[in-house]
Amino acid sequence: MALRFGDNVSTAETDYGTVLLDERAGAYWELNPTATLVVRTLLDGGEESDAAAALVREFDIERAQALRDVETLVRELRTSGLAS
Numbered sequence: 001m002a003l004r005f006g007d008n009v010s011t012a013e014t015d016y017g018t019v020l021l022d023e024r025a026g027a028y029w030e031l032n033p034t035a036t037l038v039v040r041t042l043l044d045g046g047e048e049s050d051a052a053a054a055l056v057r058e059f060d061i062e063r064a065q066a067l068r069d070v071e072t073l074v075r076e077l078r079t080s081g082l083a084s
Helices: 033-043 048-059 061-081
Strands: 009-014 017-022 027-031
Touching: 009 033, 027 033, 033 048, 033 061, 048 061
Parallel strands: none
Antiparallel strands: 009 017, 017 027
């Protein structure tokens, strides 16, 4: 399922990843380069399996671990109310 940030979330890419601002809560979240790759893939319409494949290519990790990492990140973003 594609990822979409809420209207109340601003994003800015930095040299170290991506910063998210939850404008409702006034809270900042920082995504490292790994999470930024996942989010970018999903925002571009990719599926979780596509994001996991990108992690495997970029960081040479096991596919099963990449899938777990993607699922965890997506769950945390949705649970926090940042994304749907």
